[in-house]
Amino acid sequence: MNQLKKKRTPLEVWNIIGLSILLLYVLFLVQPLFNLLKSSVVDNEGGLTLAHFKKFFSQKYYISTLANSFKVSIAVTFFSLLIGVPLAYFYNLYEIRGKKGLEILIILCSMSAPFIGAYAWILLLGRQGLITKTIEAILPITVPRIYGFNGIVLVLVTRLFPLVFLYVSGALKSIDNSLLEASENLGCTGLNRFFKVVMPLCMPSILAAALLVFMRSMADFGTPLLIGEGYRTFPVEIYNQYVGETSVNHNFAAAISVVAILITALVFILQKFLANHYRFSINSLHTIERKKIHGIKNILIHLYAYLLVFISMLPQLYLFYMSFRNTSSSGSVFTKGFSLNSYRIALKRMSSAIPNTLFIGGISVLVVLFLAVLVSYLVVRRRNVVTSTIDSISMLPYIIPGSVVGIALVITFSKQPMVLTGTVTIMIIAMIIRRIPYTIRSSVAILQQIPMSVEEAGISLGASKLYTFFRITVPMMKNGIISGGILSWITIITELSTSIILYTSHTVTLTLSIYIFVVRGTEGPAAAMATILTLFTTISLIIFIKVSDGKEMVM
Amino acid sequence: MSVAITIRNAVKIYGKNIVIPDLSVEIKEGEFFTLLGPSGCGKTTLLRMIAGFNTIEGGEFYFGDKLVNELNPAKRNIGMVFQNYAIFPHLTVRQNVAFGLRTRKLSTEEIRTRTDEFLELMQISEYADRLPEKLSGGQQQRVALARALVIQPDVLLMDEPLSNLDAKLRVEMRSVIKEIQNKLNITTIYVTHDQEEAMAVSDRIAVMNRGVIQQIGSPQVLYQRPANKFVAGFIGKTNIITRALVPQENTSKLLISDSYAIDMPVIHHQERKQVLVSIRPEDFQIVEDTEGMAATVNDSIFLGLMTNYFVTLETGERADIIQESTINSIYSKGSTIRLQVNVEKINVFSEDGAKNLLLEE
Numbered sequence A: 001m002n003q004l005k006k007k008r009t010p011l012e013v014w015n016i017i018g019l020s021i022l023l024l025y026v027l028f029l030v031q032p033l034f035n036l037l038k039s040s041v042v043d044n045e046g047g048l049t050l051a052h053f054k055k056f057f058s059q060k061y062y063i064s065t066l067a068n069s070f071k072v073s074i075a076v077t078f079f080s081l082l083i084g085v086p087l088a089y090f091y092n093l094y095e096i097r098g099k100k101g102l103e104i105l106i107i108l109c110s111m112s113a114p115f116i117g118a119y120a121w122i123l124l125l126g127r128q129g130l131i132t133k134t135i136e137a138i139l140p141i142t143v144p145r146i147y148g149f150n151g152i153v154l155v156l157v158t159r160l161f162p163l164v165f166l167y168v169s170g171a172l173k174s175i176d177n178s179l180l181e182a183s184e185n186l187g188c189t190g191l192n193r194f195f196k197v198v199m200p201l202c203m204p205s206i207l208a209a210a211l212l213v214f215m216r217s218m219a220d221f222g223t224p225l226l227i228g229e230g231y232r233t234f235p236v237e238i239y240n241q242y243v244g245e246t247s248v249n250h251n252f253a254a255a256i257s258v259v260a261i262l263i264t265a266l267v268f269i270l271q272k273f274l275a276n277h278y279r280f281s282i283n284s285l286h287t288i289e290r291k292k293i294h295g296i297k298n299i300l301i302h303l304y305a306y307l308l309v310f311i312s313m314l315p316q317l318y319l320f321y322m323s324f325r326n327t328s329s330s331g332s333v334f335t336k337g338f339s340l341n342s343y344r345i346a347l348k349r350m351s352s353a354i355p356n357t358l359f360i361g362g363i364s365v366l367v368v369l370f371l372a373v374l375v376s377y378l379v380v381r382r383r384n385v386v387t388s389t390i391d392s393i394s395m396l397p398y399i400i401p402g403s404v405v406g407i408a409l410v411i412t413f414s415k416q417p418m419v420l421t422g423t424v425t426i427m428i429i430a431m432i433i434r435r436i437p438y439t440i441r442s443s444v445a446i447l448q449q450i451p452m453s454v455e456e457a458g459i460s461l462g463a464s465k466l467y468t469f470f471r472i473t474v475p476m477m478k479n480g481i482i483s484g485g486i487l488s489w490i491t492i493i494t495e496l497s498t499s500i501i502l503y504t505s506h507t508v509t510l511t512l513s514i515y516i517f518v519v520r521g522t523e524g525p526a527a528a529m530a531t532i533l534t535l536f537t538t539i540s541l542i543i544f545i546k547v548s549d550g551k552e553m554v555m
Numbered sequence B: 001m002s003v004a005i006t007i008r009n010a011v012k013i014y015g016k017n018i019v020i021p022d023l024s025v026e027i028k029e030g031e032f033f034t035l036l037g038p039s040g041c042g043k044t045t046l047l048r049m050i051a052g053f054n055t056i057e058g059g060e061f062y063f064g065d066k067l068v069n070e071l072n073p074a075k076r077n078i079g080m081v082f083q084n085y086a087i088f089p090h091l092t093v094r095q096n097v098a099f100g101l102r103t104r105k106l107s108t109e110e111i112r113t114r115t116d117e118f119l120e121l122m123q124i125s126e127y128a129d130r131l132p133e134k135l136s137g138g139q140q141q142r143v144a145l146a147r148a149l150v151i152q153p154d155v156l157l158m159d160e161p162l163s164n165l166d167a168k169l170r171v172e173m174r175s176v177i178k179e180i181q182n183k184l185n186i187t188t189i190y191v192t193h194d195q196e197e198a199m200a201v202s203d204r205i206a207v208m209n210r211g212v213i214q215q216i217g218s219p220q221v222l223y224q225r226p227a228n229k230f231v232a233g234f235i236g237k238t239n240i241i242t243r244a245l246v247p248q249e250n251t252s253k254l255l256i257s258d259s260y261a262i263d264m265p266v267i268h269h270q271e272r273k274q275v276l277v278s279i280r281p282e283d284f285q286i287v288e289d290t291e292g293m294a295a296t297v298n299d300s301i302f303l304g305l306m307t308n309y310f311v312t313l314e315t316g317e318r319a320d321i322i323q324e325s326t327i328n329s330i331y332s333k334g335s336t337i338r339l340q341v342n343v344e345k346i347n348v349f350s351e352d353g354a355k356n357l358l359l360e361e
Helices: A013-040 A051-058 A060-093 A099-109 A114-125 A130-138 A149-173 A177-185 A190-219 A222-227 A234-243 A250-276 A295-323 A341-349 A353-381 A385-399 A402-413 A424-449 A452-460 A465-493 A510-520 A523-548 B043-051 B093-103 B108-121 B137-149 B167-184 B195-201 B219-224 B229-234
Strands: A325-327 A334-338 B005-014 B017-027 B032-036 B058-063 B078-081 B155-159 B187-192 B204-209 B212-217 B239-247 B252-257 B260-264 B273-279 B284-287 B293-302 B306-313 B318-324 B336-341 B347-349
Touching: A013 A250, A013 A353, A013 A385, A013 A402, A013 A424, A013 A465, A051 A060, A051 A250, A060 A099, A060 A149, A060 A190, A060 A234, A060 A250, A060 A295, A099 A149, A099 A295, A099 A523, A114 A130, A114 A149, A114 A222, A114 A295, A114 A510, A114 A523, A149 A190, A149 A222, A149 A295, A177 A190, A190 A250, A222 A234, A234 A250, A234 A402, A250 A385, A250 A402, A295 A325, A295 A341, A295 A523, A325 A341, A341 A523, A353 A385, A353 A424, A353 A465, A353 A510, A353 A523, A385 A424, A402 A424, A424 A465, A452 A465, A452 B078, A465 A523, A510 A523, B005 B043, B017 B043, B017 B058, B017 B212, B032 B043, B032 B195, B043 B078, B043 B155, B043 B187, B078 B137, B093 B108, B093 B137, B108 B137, B137 B167, B167 B195, B187 B195, B195 B219, B204 B219, B204 B229, B212 B219, B212 B229, B229 B239, B229 B273, B229 B347, B239 B318, B252 B273, B252 B293, B284 B318, B306 B336
Parallel strands: B032 B187, B032 B204, B078 B155, B155 B187
Antiparallel strands: A325 A334, B005 B017, B005 B058, B204 B212, B239 B252, B239 B273, B252 B260, B273 B347, B284 B336, B293 B306, B293 B336, B306 B318
């Protein structure tokens, strides 16, 4: 037998890239989280204490914010599934008129910042709301109020059910038609087939969607802040403890944040555990063909789909209408007739909002894409200790609520040696951290579709590793990368919970400016800015659909 | 220029799994050499070690006199054809073929003429400006071959290149491959699990099992004088029966049945022992004679030129027999026939099946 040589790891170009990325993660993610943890266990004098956690768990009020968040998240997840799964089923199995447009509208519903929806719903169904007043003027009944639990759930469900729709649609597209035919052939049809065949086949996607919806509703902070009134959820509590008017306690905010992370981590693990029970792969040769149906069923399905989209789009439509109403010169009172006053006022007072949005969003997207492509390549093609670590760390932001990311960054970068608070840089860093897990996931999915042998072909023809990567791999990923980039762009420009903690008057973005106008009670300009934002997202979405060409959407 | 390849004591280990324990082989310059074996036998692993895509845990790999163990795959000057072709989908056929020439920084003019030459050779000039997704499997295969050959590699490596094609195209493409290889006279290492394909294209074949080369030889040698039971069963069909070998003066007698024994003059043994006898279906003869072993016909399939019989021997074993079809002479189910064997063509293995007693000494 011959001597076995231990293969040494050469310092090749991908190892250097891997180490550099790991360093970036340590600097901008691990370190801030560590500082957050540290600050949750020290008192004002800097001594070690668990007092903040004790305070949280011993007072009924704080516990109730946690319980409220849970109630909201569970209700939102439940209703989103209840609405989204049938919608996806109808959409993919039956012929629906105008289905392409319908899909765009469904996706569009999910793409506005939730607090804008909350605000518009208040305008419609609040105490002075248009619908409330109209109904109560005609009928002798009291319309149930939108504030509190009901309102939060309504707003979040109308925004989050599209995620369920997209995930389940993706799963349905991968089911082979023959499976449905086989079940029909064996006498299992209709509802029976839905529960016995279709649902189990979609289970991995349903669980993934449920997790995403749960996380988003748990972390959402703008909606309960505006529409919750007395109903406090704990992202709001974190925010109040951090920047609140009454009692500011950074260490306590940090402690609540730590609790929040632990809870979301637990939910994440639970979901992974459940998802492991539903693992299988389907070889789909023939995708499901949409069937034409007739009569009352057909009408009901159309009614269901279009009514749902109409209700979900209502806030945006109403704000669109409001943005063109005439206002007083201050912008806070509507007067008779229509004008572009709101736009004039909005653009004058927040002149930097659009450039800021373009700049922060643009740079963030470019960096996110650049890093995500490199990370996905390392994770898929170069498995080792370093890249596995990067893989795990890169998923951290997925389970960390946005406001917590904001607080962790402020704690870390408000002192020497790196003072970044108040700068555009910290906003960009925050957006990158928030968005990168999703883009990495989608890039990984794309890369896994590309056989390794294509790269080996490049190398065997004499090309270097980097040359092969940029000439072969990246061009093959191109469409996926661009569509991933557009999605990132849309989520970044509608982001609120992190940026609200980090912004200063120099770094106000479109979304922030809407929030500021809403809080100040200047409704016209708020509606105008919201309409501009909707325009941005709509255009981006249309470009996305053109580029992705019917491929699946990974949110 | 074409080179000889020498591999000495190659070792491949994945984790704790020893895939190739100790393998040596010499491949001659300009030879069409095939690695043949069932899936998981290590043939693709070995090919990828030669290409430089797998690490080498032990042993030496030489291209000519040059040790290539640590040489970057990009610098080995190999042409490789992958199982899934690995055509670059975002480049046109021409750009695919020219890729390797570009990385070699040749002049635009030279790239053009050489690309044209190979597009012509592989008869794909008319698709030069199309994207590969528009091409059929066979055409993609031609692009992959042109791309691998245009760089004038020292060695051509092919990893199950025909396995994604339908049966008819497979036969067509294997003659294309053989023809091109003959024309360019390039050292070629070809991996396949299809023994018929291997026999059709190869100068020599190495039959592999569990990381070990069982036998190296021409298709004819492998078929007629397999080195062990595994090769006998893997190349073509055979019937293996256990029988006694009895020493005689200067010869040995093989007891096929109580009434039928044959002389094996080439085998000399001192004592009686059990051996494995490998008889291919065509090496049985159905005879009207009284001498021979009795068998009962269970079923028969008429294949046209040949007729296939499934029989139970008088000793209880089942056997496959193939005979040239004759008019009016299909033996019916349940009928009893008498069999003799073609002494020249049968093979006798040691009881454990590890060696062919006819190849000893």
